[in-house]
Amino acid sequence: MIILENVCLNYPISNKNLSIRKNIVSGIFGSNVKNDYIEALKEINLKFENGVYGLSGSNGSGKTSLLKLVAGIYPPSSGKIEVSGSISSMIDINFGFNPELTGVENIEFRLIVEGIKKHQRESMIEKIKHETELGEYLYLPIKTYSTGMRFRLAFFTSLYIESDILLLDEWIGVADQKLRDKVDKLIFERIAKSKVTLIASHNLERMQKICNKIVFFEKGEILKIT
Amino acid sequence: MNYLKEFFKCFSYPDIWIFYSHKNIILKYKDTILGPFWNVINSIFLISVLSLSYFLFLDPDNFKNFVYRLSISVFFWLFISASLNSFTSLLEDKKDLLNEKKVDVKNFVCENIYTNFLIFLHSIPIILILLFVSDFKFQLSLLFALLGLLMVLINLTLIGYFIMIMSAIYKDVKKIVENLVYAFFFATPIIWSESIVSENIQKILYFNPFYHFIVLFRDPLMNNFNERFYVSFFICLLLIVTIFFINLRINKRLENKTILYL
Numbered sequence: 001m002i003i004l005e006n007v008c009l010n011y012p013i014s015n016k017n018l019s020i021r022k023n024i025v026s027g028i029f030g031s032n033v034k035n036d037y038i039e040a041l042k043e044i045n046l047k048f049e050n051g052v053y054g055l056s057g058s059n060g061s062g063k064t065s066l067l068k069l070v071a072g073i074y075p076p077s078s079g080k081i082e083v084s085g086s087i088s089s090m091i092d093i094n095f096g097f098n099p100e101l102t103g104v105e106n107i108e109f110r111l112i113v114e115g116i117k118k119h120q121r122e123s124m125i126e127k128i129k130h131e132t133e134l135g136e137y138l139y140l141p142i143k144t145y146s147t148g149m150r151f152r153l154a155f156f157t158s159l160y161i162e163s164d165i166l167l168l169d170e171w172i173g174v175a176d177q178k179l180r181d182k183v184d185k186l187i188f189e190r191i192a193k194s195k196v197t198l199i200a201s202h203n204l205e206r207m208q209k210i211c212n213k214i215v216f217f218e219k220g221e222i223l224k225i226t
Numbered sequence: 227m228n229y230l231k232e233f234f235k236c237f238s239y240p241d242i243w244i245f246y247s248h249k250n251i252i253l254k255y256k257d258t259i260l261g262p263f264w265n266v267i268n269s270i271f272l273i274s275v276l277s278l279s280y281f282l283f284l285d286p287d288n289f290k291n292f293v294y295r296l297s298i299s300v301f302f303w304l305f306i307s308a309s310l311n312s313f314t315s316l317l318e319d320k321k322d323l324l325n326e327k328k329v330d331v332k333n334f335v336c337e338n339i340y341t342n343f344l345i346f347l348h349s350i351p352i353i354l355i356l357l358f359v360s361d362f363k364f365q366l367s368l369l370f371a372l373l374g375l376l377m378v379l380i381n382l383t384l385i386g387y388f389i390m391i392m393s394a395i396y397k398d399v400k401k402i403v404e405n406l407v408y409a410f411f412f413a414t415p416i417i418w419s420e421s422i423v424s425e426n427i428q429k430i431l432y433f434n435p436f437y438h439f440i441v442l443f444r445d446p447l448m449n450n451f452n453e454r455f456y457v458s459f460f461i462c463l464l465l466i467v468t469i470f471f472i473n474l475r476i477n478k479r480l481e482n483k484t485i486l487y488l
Contacts (some may be wrong), residue, residue, distance in 0.1 A: 012486055072328035075482040089327065096326030100253050112241045113327055 002048040002070055002165065002196060007079035009065050009220075010037040040065040041220045044079070048196050054207035055200040057217030063200035066217075067091050067167045070198065085164025085195060088114070092169075095154035099143035103134055103153050106142055110157045124160050131156040148179065155183060159190055166194040170201055229477040233383075236332045243337035250341045266349045269304055273297050276417055291448075294360035298353055298444045299416040305346035306439060307407045309382050312338050313389040314400035321488045331481065335387045339379060357447070367451035374442030374455070377462045381439065384469040391476050394484045410436045438462050 013036055041062045055063040068074040069081060071089050096113075097106045107128050111121045129138055132152045142150060158166075168187075191197045191210070201207055207214055216223040236243065255261040277293045316334050323329060357364075393399035414436045420428055431437045438458035445455050 012483075068325070073325060073485060092322060092326040094322040094326070096323040098249075098323075101249060105249065109245055112245055113323075113329055115239065118241070 001050075001082070001084050002046070002198075003080075003082040004044050004046045004066075004069075005080040005082075007041060007044040007069065007076045007081060008039065009041040009062075009069060009074060010077040011040050012037050039220050041069070044222060046215065046222070048198065050195045051212040052191055052197045052199065052210055054211035054214035055198060055217065056202070056204055056207065056214055057223070058202075060219075061217040062220040063217055064091065064169050065220075067169055067198060067200055070165070071167055083165065086162075087165045087167060088158050088161045088163035088194075089167035090154055090158050090169065091167060095150060097142050097150065097154070100141050102140055103132070103138035103142055103145070104129065106153065107157050111161070114161050116161070128156050128160055131159070152179065155186075159186060162193065164195045166190065166197040168197070168199045227474075229474050232330055232477075233332050236330060236336050240336070242329070242333045243340060246337045247341040247344060250337070251344060262345050262348045265304070265345050266301075266352060269297075269300050269349060270352065273300055276300075290360045291362070294353075294356040294362065295419075295444070295448060296417065297349075297356050298447055299440060301346065301349040301353065302440060302443050303411065303414070303416050303436075305342055306378070306382065306436065307411065308345070309339055309342040309386060310389060310407050311404060312342070313386045314393040314403050316390050317394040317484060317488055324485050324488065331390065331484065332387065335383055335390060338386060339383055343379070353447070362447070362449050365449055365451075367446050367449070370446035370451055370455065371443055374446060374459070377442050377459060377466075378439045380466055381435070381462055381469070384466060384473055387473055388469060388476065391480055391484055395480065395487045410434065414440060416440065432457075432461070435461070435465055438465075 044062075044066065055066060057063050065074065067089070068091060069076055070083060071087055071091060072083070073091070096110070098109070101109065104125065107125050108121060111124055116124065132138065134149060134152060137145065137149060142153065145153070188210070199207060199211065204214070213225060215225050251262055255264065258264060260267065273293065273296055276296055277289070280292055281289055313335075316338055317324070317331065320329075320331075320334055324331075389399065389403055393403065414434055415431070420431060420437075423431075438461050441454060441458040442462060445451060445458075
């Protein structure tokens with residue numbers, strides 16, 4: 001279960017040349033901008049119980065910030081967040097990979113970060129290697145990968161990390177049609193294993209198919225919940 | 227005392243920083259024939275130039291001992307300075323990972339110290355060879371160099387945490403640290419001996435923490451284990467306590483907000 005009570009998130013802006021920055025940033029973000037920070041989320045009150053939830057909204061509306069708050073990556077500027085259960089996520093566009101390391105090394109590191117013990121890691125790496133279908137590419141630095149290949153690596157690594165809460169951001173956009181079909185099937189199986197799933201996406205039609213509820217965001221505020 | 231608990235947690239599950247340290251070294255010296263020994267060769271080059279100057283222009287009576295002293299000092303200084311300098315960009319380098327997964331940043335402190343320490347270990351054979359060549363003897367007091375090393379490692383860990391957090395938030399800290407490290411190279415008796423300066427300057431040296439770091443490691447290795455070691459040990463202990471309390475505050479107020487500044 002995830003509970004957010006009066007949660008606000010402010011991004012600090014550099015104090016240097018504040019007056020110039022203020023003008024530029026306020027031109028882009030409109031009323032979100034205060035003197036030295038941007039209000040990314042304002043007074044958010046939400047409760048996510050078992051189920052699949054969609055987060056919808058335009059760019060900069062606060063979807064990813066909410067996922068990062070739930071994941072514990074960002075601290076709330078004010079308010080309270082309660083998260084019960086383990087978390088697995090696919091949030092950042094770079095998936096936290098080190099571009100200099102090979103695919104296999106990145107899988108291993110991701111499993112280490114998740115706290116998986118060495119004896120379990122070896123068998124998991126073998127399974128993930130097989131599922132990604134990346135073949136010899138797995139032994140090349142991932143800076144040589146296309147975005148789709150990185151997605152494969154990230155997706156199948158996250159898939160094998162069991163957790164109570166699954167956080168996905170724009171999770172399907174970079175996959176090709178063949179991979180989308182495979183991912184669709186697997187994601188439903190994975191969602192079934194997780195107690196709470198939060199998906200942030202622009203694809204409303206897709207979310208309506210799989211989500212129990214969709215939260216709509218605009219300029220860091222909740223617009224409506226359907 | 228969450229700060230201390232979190233550090234102990236990093237040590238009880240060291241897989242994260244050990245993995246990255248080993249990979250860092252492999253990547254840094256990838257495709258080179260000599261690997262981390264390049265670091266040693268760079269230092270040997272510096273030591274050779276300084277030793278040659280000493281031989282040509284100054285009294286060559288204690289030449290062997292001078293080279294031995296200089297080698298310990300330079301190798302150890304390079305370990306300290308490389309560690310401190312890399313702390314300034316550590317979180318920026320880990321931005322991608324920190325934006326994807328909540329990872330305790332103290333793991334990166336351990337990673338950085340461990341990586342630089344492994345590189346430093348490559349210079350130990352040179353120090354041992356020079357110990358045999360010099361007039362210094364193997365004595366039980368040599369073991370105090372290990373105690374001194376431990377003291378320096380604890381200090382670097384705490385100072386490193388402070389620099390890492392502050393340089394992520396305040397962008398000037400990187401340049402300040404770089405310049406200070408550069409200045410302290412000349413202000414610390416590394417390429418010169420404290421015996422050649424006046425008593426007043428020697429007194430001022432006591433305010434230089436890097437002087438005490440060098441003393442703690444170098445003096446026992448040079449059969450020079452006396453009250454100066456105890457004084458430096460006490461000062462380093464005091465430094466640990468002071469930085470620890472500063473870090474407690476940083477841990478509580480700034481650490482989890484750091485990601486927002488990257």
